[in-house]
Amino acid sequence: MKPTNIHDPNYFHKVVDCQWACPAHTPVPEYIRLIAQQRYTEAYMVNWESNVFPGILGRTCDRPCEPACRRVRTEEKPVAICRLKRVAADHKGDITPYLPHVPKTKNGKKIALLGAGPASLAVARDLLPLGYEIDMFDRDPGGGGMMRSQIPAFRLPADVLEEEVDLIVNMGIDAYYNHEITSMREMLEMNYDAYFVGTGAPRGRDLDLPGRKEVADHISIGIDWLSSVAFGHTTSISGKVIVMGGGNTAMDCCRTSKRLGAENVTVVVRSAFHVMKASEWEKEDAMAEGIPILNNRPPKEFVHENGRLKGVVFERVKPIEDNGRLKYVPTGEPDVFMEADHILMAIGQENHCPWIERDLGIEFDKWDCPILDEDTLQSTHPKIFFGGDSAFGPENIIWASAHAHKAAISIHLFCQGRDPKKDRPPDGVNLISQKMGIHEWSYDAEHDPSQRYIVPHANLRRSLDNIKVEVELGFDEQLGFKEAQRCLNCDVQTVFTEKLCIECDACMDICPMDCITFTENRDEEELRANLLVPAENNEQDLYVSDHLDTGRVMVKDEDLCLHCGLCAERCPTNAWDMQKSVVHNPQLSSYAE
Amino acid sequence: MTFVAKPKIHHPLLKVNEIGLKRRDYEGLVSTLCAGCGHDSVSAALIQACSELSLPPHKFAKLSGIGCSSKTPSYFLGNSHGFNSVHGRMPSVATGANIANRDLIYIGVSGDGDSASIGLGQFAHAVRRKINMLYIVDNNGTYGLTKGQFSATNDRGSTNKRGVPNLYTSIDLVSMALQIGASFVARSFSGDKTQLVPLMKAALLHRGFAFIDVISPCVMFNNHDGSTKSYGYIRDHSAPVVDADFIAPQEEIEIYYAPGTAETVAMPDGSSLRLRKLEDSYNPRNRVDALAYVQNALDEGEVVTGLLYVEDDSVDCHEVLETPDVPLNSLDESVLCPGSAELAAVNDSFR
Known part of the structure; x- marks a missing residue:
């Protein structure tokens, strides 16, 4: 293999599994260390810079970082990254001194x-410090979009939402609420320098089954219903409720129903339990509240009598593995009838922009999504940029932040007459030694063998009685510290300098995970098979040095490295050093003064 | 010296040996020697050899004297017996222990000071008495613990860190062991585990006195340009003559090498040793030839490594002394003091 180029910004970035998996590339280990040092405000700001909504995301993020966490591979359970983010938000002090300056002169x-x-809020936050004037339009009476209308208060309290939304609005956005946008043409006529579309995926899918029309009054689309609960239009639901669907919206619908007085709530899903779209913890929380989830039951028809809904007939199927894909075949058992007084339909969302006229030069693909450049998020109309769910279909908040950073750079370059694609600043990486003295590192190198700590919950009866009672209580400072110590500091990299190595084997002997091997160079497949312990996880890179004096090379399997620093500690010549990799994914703030 | 404790967790794919243990189970405490010390590699090689042989840790006795080398038994085989003895006196303690309990596997770790200076006489007599043990000398040619004076194995003309040359002839422990009658003599280098580990495995199963002289550089005091025991010097001047491959009883020998290029030595437990000659003129089964070759190479400044001598039908001290098959320490009073009737019978036999 060729020697690894550690100056490629992606090489060490990939080693920081959580940061690499985060769409907004939040420097997770960095803020976790700050939490352990009780520097919550700084930890919060590290988050705020990357993902814009730490308090909200600390409660609601889909957490792509956690399944990626190295700890899943070395032990089993990931670091509770999302809950730690909330610790930073819950315990932070005054952040105003850290906020970017918004110039008076535009x-x-x-x-x-x-x-x-x-998405729109994050774009505004990136653009305002550069002197842009920003008008924001929304049909709802307040900012926040789906975060306000669809995430129930027992998961995201209103004050947390408002704090982070208002912070950005108050940076100087001219907000036009209760303003339904009906025509893109009209918007274009207003002659803004650029437009950012962040209108989400606002249409909930429906299911056209026999009886659908007759019982229309008893069926609600999940996201619309949640939104009407959020704005106080719906305050109760009674009788037997069936929630159809297996995603997080379904989980929010069933838990909300339970709190609004439903006598009996059941979630019915057409697919198998393990392939449901809902996050693992959302399913667990729903079940912990006594809500049954019935799987492998596709609905067949709505049963009604005199215009009144009686219930739903479900087929019974079983999943069969077919070439790695799940196929559902009937079990042969008779169909089941389940009584229901109300049905909440939470079977997905889609993009829907009827208000964008199709003759404006904005092209759409066959799924009704705009055709965009993935790097710039620019549409086929040069002035118009997309982000969030309206760009590539329903995702989650963290993707909206990620899109926003990209789009903001594009908008800035576009407005300055530069090319949003070619003139983008490149990614970069800085490596900073963490050595403070003999046997002293600037991070807690020692491996903490603790298991993942469990987040305490509010009393079940109390939280079911009141929709505004937040279920998760979050870690207190002590638990937060303990959980933070589980972080392996994957951003503190093992950096190897060939010319200093005397090949004494000390690093190889001490490495607790047998990551390091000195061997003859071969091609990657052979190298992987011939290490001290074979490197079977092909998704993780091998770090290969240049040739050493004996003609051998140093090969390190990045897969299970604990970043404990023992290799560097044992190295007599400093050929190994622990260096913090600071990845620069450019944001617009790099342009601000 | 390391202050960060080695984490207990290990690679999930780490192999389990025949007795259900992993390599990590053969480790000891974390070493307090200098970072990069060759001795730590020797300990690591021993850990690997013992775990690959699936030997039970509690059946080992580790013995040592004084010096950096003699600290190392703390750093491997944490669940075994050990005795850290007086400077240079490890061979006596090993002899006593071995006579008392022949069932344990004895590993003596010594250094060039411990074995070639203060304990030279002790070393010689352990060899002569064919004590059944693996005797390792971590040989770095310097007194590291006392800040780098020349030791008795330091080559004449080689310099210390400040450039002052050594005035005296070095003692070659390999030649001594060969001359006094060791039945297994090898030399290796701490920086070459592919050579060292098979040698250790063979030595551990050898019946009789097995000696391995391991050149183990002292990174602090003897790893500079004027040294003849530095990592660089040894890599440039080492001349491997015979590679030994240890082959477990159940393994098929033929898959390893074409016939004719290797010789086989049967081991007491049914395993075998494959000797691959890297140097045609070398004969590892003739003591006189081996000694001559090693001495000639020494004159030419070459460090001969590998399995230098092995005796096919070796014997150990228990065979020489005709002791019982069971350990002496397991004999109870009735056997050891058979009573006056027995005594009378013995006395009668002299009448």
Whole structure:
């Protein structure tokens, strides 16, 4: 193999599994260390810079970082990254001194943000410090978009939402709420310098089964129903409720129903339990509240009598593995009838932009999603950029933040007459030695063998009685510290310098995970098979040095490295050093003064 | 010296040996020697050899004297017996222990000071008495614990860190062991585990006195340009003559090498040793030839490594002394003091 180029910004970035998996590339180990040092405000700001909504995400994020966490591979359970983010938000002090300065003198460019959800807000936050004037339009009475209308208060309290939304709005956005956008043409006529569309995926899918029309009054689309609960239009639901669907919206619907007075709530899913779209913890929380989840039951028809819904007939199927894909075949058992007074339909969302006229030069693909450049998020109309769910279909908040950073750079370059694609600043990486003296590192190198700590919950009866009672209580400072210590500091990298190595084997002997091997160079497949312990996880790179004096090379399997620093500790010549990799994924703030 | 404790967790794919243990189970405490010390590699090689042989840790006795080398028994085989003795006196303690309990596997770790200076006489007599043990000398040619004076194995003309040359002829422990009658003599290098580990495995199963002289550089005091025991010097001047491959009883020998290029030595437990000659003129089964070759190479400044001598039908002290098959320490009073009737019978036999 060729020697690894550690100056490629992606090489060490990939080693920081959580940060690599995060769409917004939040420097997770960095803020976890700050939490352990009780520097919550700084930890919060590290988050705020990358993902914009730490308090909200600390409660609601889909956490792509956690399954990626190295700890899953070395032990089993990941570090509770999301809950630690909340610790930073819950315990932070005054953040105002850290906020970017928004200049009074504007740069003369006006941007329109369509929709006031996370994507638009994040774009505004990136653009405002550069002097842009920003108008934001939304049909709802307040900012936040789906975060406000669809995430129930027992998961995301209103004050947490408002704090982070208002912070950005108050940076100087001109917000036009209760403003339904009906025509893109009209918007274009207003002659803004650029437009950002962040209107989400606002249409909940429906199911056209026999009886659907007759019982229309007893069926609600999940996201619309949640939104009407959020804005106080719906305050109760009675009788037997069936929630159809297996995603997080279904989980929010069933738990909300339970709190609004439903006598009996059941979730019925057409697919198998393990392939449901809902996050593992959302399913667990729903079940812990006594809500049954019935799987492998596709609905067949709505049963009604005199215009009144009686219930739903479900087929019974079983999943069969077919070439790695699940196929459902009938079990042969008779269909089941389940009584219901109300049905909440939570079977997915889709993009829906009827208000964008199709003759404006904005092209759409066959799924009705705009055709975008993935790097710039620019549409086929150069002035118009997309982000969040309206870009590539329903995702989650963290993706909206990630899109926003990209789009903000594009909008800035576009407004300055530069090319949003070619003139983008490149990624970069800095490596900083963490050595403080003999046997002293600037991070807690020692491996903490503790198991993942469990987040305490509010009393079940109390939380079921009141929709505003937050279920998760979050870690207190002590638990937060303990959980933070589980982080392996994967951003503190093992950096190897060939010319210093005397090949004494000390690092190889001490490495607790047998990551390091000195051997003859071969091609990757052979190398992987011939290490001290074979490197079977092909998703993780091998770090290969240049040739050493004996003609051998040093090969390190990055897969299970604990970043404990023992290799560097044992190295007599400093050929190994522990260096913190600081990855630079450019944001617009790098342009601000 | 390391302050960060080695984490207990290990690679999930780490192999389990025949007695259900992993390599990590053969480790000891974390070493307090200098970072990069060759001795730590020797300990690591021993850990690997013992775990690959699936030997039970509690059946080992580790013995040592004084010096950096003699600290190392703390750093391997944490669940075995050990005795850290007086400077240079490890061979006596090993002899006593071995006579008392022949069932344990004895590993003596010594250094060039411990074996070639203060304990030279002790070393010689352990060899002569064919004590059944693996005797390792971590040979770095310097007194590291006392800040780098020349030891008795330091080559004449080689310099210390400040450039002052050594005035005296070195003692070659390999030649001594060959001359006094060791039945297994090898030399290796701490920086070459592919050579060292098979040698250790063979030595551990050898019946009789097995000696391995391991050149083990002292990174602090004897790893500089004027040294003849530095990592660089040994890599440039080592001349491997015979590679030994240890082959467990159940393994098929033929798959390893074409016939004719290797010789086989049967081991007492049914395993075998494959000797691959890297140097045609070398004869590892003739003591006189081996000694001559090693001495000639020494004159030419070459460090001959590998399995230098092995005796096919070796014997150990218990065979020489005709002791019972069971350990002496397991004999109870009735056997050891058979009573006056027995005594009378013995006395009668002299009348």
